[in-house]
Amino acid sequence: MSKVIVIGLAAALLGAASASDAAITVSSTPFASFDAAAQHVIIDFDAPLASGFTITGGLQRTANDSLGAQPAIAPNVKGTSRYWSINPGNPGTLQSTTGGYRQVSFLWGSMDKYNTLTLLGAGGSVLGSWTGAQVYQPSNGDQFGSGTNRRVMFTSSANLIHGIRLNSTQPAFEIDDVAFAQPVPEPATWAMMILGFGAIGGSLRSRRRMSALA
Numbered sequence: 001m002s003k004v005i006v007i008g009l010a011a012a013l014l015g016a017a018s019a020s021d022a023a024i025t026v027s028s029t030p031f032a033s034f035d036a037a038a039q040h041v042i043i044d045f046d047a048p049l050a051s052g053f054t055i056t057g058g059l060q061r062t063a064n065d066s067l068g069a070q071p072a073i074a075p076n077v078k079g080t081s082r083y084w085s086i087n088p089g090n091p092g093t094l095q096s097t098t099g100g101y102r103q104v105s106f107l108w109g110s111m112d113k114y115n116t117l118t119l120l121g122a123g124g125s126v127l128g129s130w131t132g133a134q135v136y137q138p139s140n141g142d143q144f145g146s147g148t149n150r151r152v153m154f155t156s157s158a159n160l161i162h163g164i165r166l167n168s169t170q171p172a173f174e175i176d177d178v179a180f181a182q183p184v185p186e187p188a189t190w191a192m193m194i195l196g197f198g199a200i201g202g203s204l205r206s207r208r209r210m211s212a213l214a
Helices: 003-019 187-213
Strands: 022-031 039-043 053-057 059-061 072-074 083-086 094-095 105-111 115-120 126-131 150-156 162-167 173-181
Touching: 022 039, 022 126, 053 115, 083 094, 094 187, 115 150, 115 173
Parallel strands: none
Antiparallel strands: 022 150, 039 173, 053 094, 059 083, 083 173, 094 162, 105 150, 105 173, 115 126, 115 162
8 A cells, every 4th residue: 555545544534533523323232132242341230230330320220110120021921130220319320430432322211201321431520411202202211112112322423421320300210231332543543544544554665775776
């Protein structure tokens, strides 16, 4: 690959990086299914909290009552494990202390329009917020339906995700099985790597020409 091509490709990647914003895509599927092998960290509220994470607020519980209900994991089948429940006046934050991730997903149970999820970036910065109504309609709090018990996935194309914050103005906001995906190199990082490889290749070719002339 010539130096011109290498530099041109690197410049294009750098341009893409500088033009990017905090674009976040949201997708969801019914119930709890996800590819555990593709995740870097899984927090299920049954085992001790994963190393490098902190959690504040909310209630970690198994009960089904006025403070929360276990998310459904199949049609008309509720989970039996501990879950995280958020109620008015008691928001919750789950945050990484060691770095960010490209993607986070979780099982959002009995989704309500008054539930609010906020993605956090580095230093607690806000990357974006979504209500239950913005993720799925109708968000009516159905405790058994496939529409309101979903694995919701947030993927960032720019800033890394360092945590999530949950709020609810009425009882309750329930989630389980939070999964963080391993980060991938930034476009700017790829560009620098390509520039480095190009420089190494150019140096090797120069040395070969000098050896041939000697």
